[in-house]
Amino acid sequence: MAYIAPPLEPPARVLMGPGPSEIHPRVLRALGANTVGHLDPYYLTIMNDLQRMLREVFQTTNPMTMAVSATGSAGMESTVVNLIEPGDSMIVCVNGVFGERMVDVAGRAGANVTRVDRPWGEVFSPDDLKAALAAAKPKVVGIVMAETSTGAWQPIEEISKLVHDAGALLLVDAVTALGGVPVKVDEWQIDAIYSGTQKCLSCPPGLAPVSFSPRAMDVVLNRKTKVQSWYLDVSMLAKYWGADRVYHHTGPINMTYGLYEALRLIQEEGLDACYARHMLNHRALKAGLTALGLKYATVEGHQLPMLNAVLIPDGIDDVKVRKALLERFGIEIGGGLGAFKGKAWRIGLMGHTARPNNVLLVLGALEQLLAEQGHKFDRGSSIAAANGVYG
Amino acid sequence: MAYIAPPLEPPARVLMGPGPSEIHPRVLRALGANTVGHLDPYYLTIMNDLQRMLREVFQTTNPMTMAVSATGSAGMESTVVNLIEPGDSMIVCVNGVFGERMVDVAGRAGANVTRVDRPWGEVFSPDDLKAALAAAKPKVVGIVMAETSTGAWQPIEEISKLVHDAGALLLVDAVTALGGVPVKVDEWQIDAIYSGTQKCLSCPPGLAPVSFSPRAMDVVLNRKTKVQSWYLDVSMLAKYWGADRVYHHTGPINMTYGLYEALRLIQEEGLDACYARHMLNHRALKAGLTALGLKYATVEGHQLPMLNAVLIPDGIDDVKVRKALLERFGIEIGGGLGAFKGKAWRIGLMGHTARPNNVLLVLGALEQLLAEQGHKFDRGSSIAAANGVYG
Numbered sequence: 070m071a072y073i074a075p076p077l078e079p080p081a082r083v084l085m086g087p088g089p090s091e092i093h094p095r096v097l098r099a100l101g102a103n104t105v106g107h108l109d110p111y112y113l114t115i116m117n118d119l120q121r122m123l124r125e126v127f128q129t130t131n132p133m134t135m136a137v138s139a140t141g142s143a144g145m146e147s148t149v150v151n152l153i154e155p156g157d158s159m160i161v162c163v164n165g166v167f168g169e170r171m172v173d174v175a176g177r178a179g180a181n182v183t184r185v186d187r188p189w190g191e192v193f194s195p196d197d198l199k200a201a202l203a204a205a206k207p208k209v210v211g212i213v214m215a216e217t218s219t220g221a222w223q224p225i226e227e228i229s230k231l232v233h234d235a236g237a238l239l240l241v242d243a244v245t246a247l248g249g250v251p252v253k254v255d256e257w258q259i260d261a262i263y264s265g266t267q268k269c270l271s272c273p274p275g276l277a278p279v280s281f282s283p284r285a286m287d288v289v290l291n292r293k294t295k296v297q298s299w300y301l302d303v304s305m306l307a308k309y310w311g312a313d314r315v316y317h318h319t320g321p322i323n324m325t326y327g328l329y330e331a332l333r334l335i336q337e338e339g340l341d342a343c344y345a346r347h348m349l350n351h352r353a354l355k356a357g358l359t360a361l362g363l364k365y366a367t368v369e370g371h372q373l374p375m376l377n378a379v380l381i382p383d384g385i386d387d388v389k390v391r392k393a394l395l396e397r398f399g400i401e402i403g404g405g406l407g408a409f410k411g412k413a414w415r416i417g418l419m420g421h422t423a424r425p426n427n428v429l430l431v432l433g434a435l436e437q438l439l440a441e442q443g444h445k446f447d448r449g450s451s452i453a454a455a456n457g458v459y460g
Numbered sequence: 461m462a463y464i465a466p467p468l469e470p471p472a473r474v475l476m477g478p479g480p481s482e483i484h485p486r487v488l489r490a491l492g493a494n495t496v497g498h499l500d501p502y503y504l505t506i507m508n509d510l511q512r513m514l515r516e517v518f519q520t521t522n523p524m525t526m527a528v529s530a531t532g533s534a535g536m537e538s539t540v541v542n543l544i545e546p547g548d549s550m551i552v553c554v555n556g557v558f559g560e561r562m563v564d565v566a567g568r569a570g571a572n573v574t575r576v577d578r579p580w581g582e583v584f585s586p587d588d589l590k591a592a593l594a595a596a597k598p599k600v601v602g603i604v605m606a607e608t609s610t611g612a613w614q615p616i617e618e619i620s621k622l623v624h625d626a627g628a629l630l631l632v633d634a635v636t637a638l639g640g641v642p643v644k645v646d647e648w649q650i651d652a653i654y655s656g657t658q659k660c661l662s663c664p665p666g667l668a669p670v671s672f673s674p675r676a677m678d679v680v681l682n683r684k685t686k687v688q689s690w691y692l693d694v695s696m697l698a699k700y701w702g703a704d705r706v707y708h709h710t711g712p713i714n715m716t717y718g719l720y721e722a723l724r725l726i727q728e729e730g731l732d733a734c735y736a737r738h739m740l741n742h743r744a745l746k747a748g749l750t751a752l753g754l755k756y757a758t759v760e761g762h763q764l765p766m767l768n769a770v771l772i773p774d775g776i777d778d779v780k781v782r783k784a785l786l787e788r789f790g791i792e793i794g795g796g797l798g799a800f801k802g803k804a805w806r807i808g809l810m811g812h813t814a815r816p817n818n819v820l821l822v823l824g825a826l827e828q829l830l831a832e833q834g835h836k837f838d839r840g841s842s843i844a845a846a847n848g849v850y851g
Contacts, residue, residue, distance in 0.1 A: 079495075
């Protein structure tokens, strides 16, 4: 073994991209707590309390609420493969990368997919779905509540009513939404929902909180075929997370500790206060970005507080700005994905990132870099505008 | 939110079960290092070095060597679903829980599965496979190198030759083997192999190291159908782990730190020294267990050093002993799984667990508990026997 890998010395970053978000020091410490066995009586109490806290943030009483032992994308796959059997009809709403991904995932599960498209940066109204619902008679309708690629904030409640009136199940992507804006699983009658840990829950990536309604579980437990994924089969996972504790796979103990501590922080703050904090910092950031002459890539009225997608002004070098933010200021923001590649920046205010210090810092740094590239605006105005919101 | 979850305070355990194993303090600290973005230049260097170190422990030059972002069972699923298309013939060798699991996983992937069985605690010889190979003409043969449910150590080299002579690909479960006994992917011509982090690599559970030979990658890249799992599709993962760094999913940053540090510890010790340490401690444990009158559940000559499955003597209460080990001594050992439930204990000596102090501790505790239950043996003899091996 001639080559020896260097010591682990990650730089300190200010994480203001589309996730991972900043991690609270208590969560980092929790990750390094003593590992116990995945069937240790102590770990089982942690699993129980984790489920309880996840039900709170999902605003649900669904018994089948837990964390899939993989990242948010596996959360998407778990909801799709459990509900879909080969040949089933599924509608997927596509207005960004993650709706597009759901089409792919559903197709691989054997779904007969009908896609309904909206332009990137816009959202769906119930009217957009009516014709497709009548024609496709879907078993499942999938929609992204917070499209991380565009910053679009999709209202769910009215669409849910329409979907259920058509006899379908509603599957919702809440990867970026959960913990940052209200996600009311029971009130909105969402049947299957998934999230990730590295967004507004402010835990490193690695787990995917999911919840299935009793109606969805009925569908799963009455399938004609086995779920194509052994690892994600929720009928087996229910026996590990339920009272029986039947061994399935070895739970990711230390990641679970991290999520547990992240959820405790949300409990301490309170959900409503947490949403309000995201919104306040978003308003301050938006005021500052607007003062810098930047425009949102998302339609007005549907802009997510935790994911601010802004158009890159003409004449500004995308990569150069992001590189300088990282190298000179230690700040990570996101570039555009898919149709927005090279056209938009994505500034995250997720979880522990959503604090005034970060808002002022990113505005100050952007102000400097935009000025260096000849962009025209009033120097100092962005900080004043943001501080005006904080009052 | 009336209920507030208690602070995270996991007890200190001595992890001597079938995994998770003891975690080195450096690995626990690595888990809590600064989170950076999954496309941060620093994280990309960590991914590169991680791949390099994984190639070393797998003893391979396979470019497609990486860690799947989920636990070892997802590693199994990833190798199966990438190689198998619906209707493909696959032979699975079954002599324990994990072979059984592979049958299930392969069936869900659409494989036409032929199972070849051996009694639990035994291993396969090339002769066991000849008839099935001729009859099934498989595309893939799956076999478990270290059967965690029985402690059986399966030789791979001769079977590999036979499998390749029959024109099939060889898929190997090395979940418990990797890092504890030699696993020679290139020399033995293994085409797809997976492991877990929580066994002899001594990192908490959460990732699954995998490696695909160029021949296996050819098969993957020339499939007629898409891989059924988007999350595990190695053709897409190759673009994230390769030079292009195409975003796929958000990598589990902090778990990757943990595995990185665990692999550095193995680099520092040296692979051969690491194998020798596992073997020495196994010999000492076996001498002690034998002095206690306990018999291995695995055939002589094929007993894994890191997983010691012993039969529970008549008249001894399985659950009572394991409960007392945990509650009075803080020691976790494993109960039996499947056919061995209630009949065997599984004592792990994996990774950082494989140390003389742990061997003497578990022998001392077992000696006390067996004596309390009226088991007949010479008091003190187990410690003397183990110390005799250490010399």
